[in-house]
Amino acid sequence: PGYGAPAGNDPLWGYFTSIAGQDGEVDAEELQRCLTQANFTGSYSPFSLETCRIMIAMLDRDFTGKMGFNEFKDLMVAMNGWKQNFIMFDTDRSGTVEPHELSQAITTMGYRLSPQALNAVVKRYSKNGRIFFDDYVSCCVKLRSLTDNFRQRDQMHRGAVTFQYDDFMLCTMAV
Amino acid sequence: PGYGAPAGNDPLWGYFTSIAGQDGEVDAEELQRCLTQANFTGSYSPFSLETCRIMIAMLDRDFTGKMGFNEFKDLMVAMNGWKQNFIMFDTDRSGTVEPHELSQAITTMGYRLSPQALNAVVKRYSKNGRIFFDDYVSCCVKLRSLTDNFRQRDQMHRGAVTFQYDDFMLCTMAV
Ligand SMILES: [Ca+2]
Ligand SMILES: [Ca+2]
Ligand SMILES: [Ca+2]
Numbered sequence: 001p002g003y004g005a006p007a008g009n010d011p012l013w014g015y016f017t018s019i020a021g022q023d024g025e026v027d028a029e030e031l032q033r034c035l036t037q038a039n040f041t042g043s044y045s046p047f048s049l050e051t052c053r054i055m056i057a058m059l060d061r062d063f064t065g066k067m068g069f070n071e072f073k074d075l076m077v078a079m080n081g082w083k084q085n086f087i088m089f090d091t092d093r094s095g096t097v098e099p100h101e102l103s104q105a106i107t108t109m110g111y112r113l114s115p116q117a118l119n120a121v122v123k124r125y126s127k128n129g130r131i132f133f134d135d136y137v138s139c140c141v142k143l144r145s146l147t148d149n150f151r152q153r154d155q156m157h158r159g160a161v162t163f164q165y166d167d168f169m170l171c172t173m174a175v
Numbered sequence: 176p177g178y179g180a181p182a183g184n185d186p187l188w189g190y191f192t193s194i195a196g197q198d199g200e201v202d203a204e205e206l207q208r209c210l211t212q213a214n215f216t217g218s219y220s221p222f223s224l225e226t227c228r229i230m231i232a233m234l235d236r237d238f239t240g241k242m243g244f245n246e247f248k249d250l251m252v253a254m255n256g257w258k259q260n261f262i263m264f265d266t267d268r269s270g271t272v273e274p275h276e277l278s279q280a281i282t283t284m285g286y287r288l289s290p291q292a293l294n295a296v297v298k299r300y301s302k303n304g305r306i307f308f309d310d311y312v313s314c315c316v317k318l319r320s321l322t323d324n325f326r327q328r329d330q331m332h333r334g335a336v337t338f339q340y341d342d343f344m345l346c347t348m349a350v
Contacts, residue, residue: 057299123238123239170289172321172346172347
């Protein structure tokens with residue numbers, strides 16, 4: 001394996017390089033194509049480009065708009081977790097879950113949100129009172145990104161962070 | 176005019192009631208339909224449902240996921256401004272503007288962002304290095320929402336706000 005290849009024979013490496021193309025990194029369009037081709041969403045609708053963009057933004061610490069191999073692996077792990085979670089709640093395989101199930105899922109994932117915040121989140125990601133897989137994942141990505149950004153700045157674990165305006169926008173505009 | 180009608184004869188009122196339907200409020204699907212029917216985007220692609228959702232979230236202070244008449248009017252005013260702005264930059268009418276033009280537009284609108292934050296924003300809303308009208312508006316809506324939320328909490332105009340985790344999520348998850 002050439003420069004940049006992972007140690008050992010990672011089964012995902014060949015797959016990654018085939019979708020990353022010349023620049024060796026995956027952008028939102030490439031990610032969407034790859035998730036569609038891999039039929040990741042199965043019987044559910046494919047991911048929108050918007051969702052793929054925030055997946056990238058979640059892991060893109062240097063703001064290049066692209067993902068390297070390690071970020072790609074992190075994403076796959078997170079995605080598998082969210083998918084299993086969604087399928088668990090979508091017992092009738094209708095492709096949607098109910099608002100109270102999204103609230104439950106968020107709480108199960110360990111996020112502590114007030115009823116008001118939970119309600120706002122659920123409203124935001126519902127269509128006609130139900131949550132589709134794409135929006136569910138988009139919601140999970142944002143929860144994780146925003147919480148990560150917050151935690152990184154809350155080193156004393158006070159549950160409170162003082163943001164300068166510019167840093168606030170940097171943390172929130174990309175997701 | 177019945178209960179809830181505006182004083183005087185507002186020309187937008189009849190239009191609003193026709194799209195709002197029985198509940199007298201406009202949700203994201205209704206907004207998308209109305210903007211498409213009114214051909215608001217003209218030769219540009221119609222707005223995605225995602226963009227319509229964040230338009231609603233920007234004005235939806237009570238988190239019902241819907242807009243009343245006054246919010247609808249506010250939105251129309253803001254949208255016309257953004258559209259004029261975009262058209263000014265899209266001189267060749269290709270339907271896209273360049274990254275440096277989005278940076279300029281953001282600065283012209285009065286937002287003071289560092290080069291790093293501007294770069295992150297531009298990367299986030301670009302497709303193949305260009306910015307489409309839908310993404311441009313989505314970017315404008317988020318800039319305004321997040322800045323409004325920040326300012327409301329920065330009553331001393333210090334340029335810094337201390338957020339509790341729950342309030343941070345409430346301010347940022349819906350847009
Ligand atoms: Ca279901
Ligand atoms: Ca309605
Ligand atoms: Ca152009």
